[in-house]
Amino acid sequence: MCDVGVASASGLKPLEPSGTIALGESMDKVAPAWLEEQFLRLSHRRPEIAARILERAFSEDDDFRWAVVVDAYLDEQISLGKAAELLGVHRAVLQKRFVEMGIPVRIGAETIEEAQAEVESLRRWRTPQEIGYRSPVNSISELI
Numbered sequence: 414m415c416d417v418g419v420a421s422a423s424g425l426k427p428l429e430p431s432g433t434i435a436l437g438e439s440m441d442k443v444a445p446a447w448l449e450e451q452f453l454r455l456s457h458r459r460p461e462i463a464a465r466i467l468e469r470a471f472s473e474d475d476d477f478r479w480a481v482v483v484d485a486y487l488d489e490q491i492s493l494g495k496a497a498e499l500l501g502v503h504r505a506v507l508q509k510r511f512v513e514m515g516i517p518v519r520i521g522a523e524t525i526e527e528a529q530a531e532v533e534s535l536r537r538w539r540t541p542q543e544i545g546y547r548s549p550v551n552s553i554s555e556l557i
Contacts, residue, residue, distance in 0.1 A: 491527075494530060
């Protein structure tokens with residue numbers, strides 16, 4: 414069990430006996446370990462609330478989304494294509510950024526599930542025709 418309290422200049426200040434933060438205390442001073450423990454308890458007792466909190470954080474906090482996606486990629490839970498999809502960027506852009514940051518790039522699917530996820534990711538991207546691109550050549554026979 415972790416110490417319960419709020420951070421203060423002199424260290425960890427105990428919470429009120431009721432387990433609530435004393436009036437006037439700011440939530441940003443709550444000890445991170447205590448908050449983490451409470452969130453874990455909440456996720457077991459009220460998973461629907463914990464899920465909403467995580468979904469909101471994932472959709473609204475770019476740093477949180479980046480950390481979750483990159484960690485999942487590094488743990489080989491998702492492919493580069495899926496990581497790009499979750500981050501809302503093109504796969505090539507994410508691959509370049511990973512190389513610049515020294516993050517190892519895994520190219521190609523290693524499992525059937527990864528291959529299927531990559532196909533689904535590609536299907537979500539707009540085709541050249543959808544963005545108004547017109548080829549100067551109408552058919553392959555014009556090239557021959």
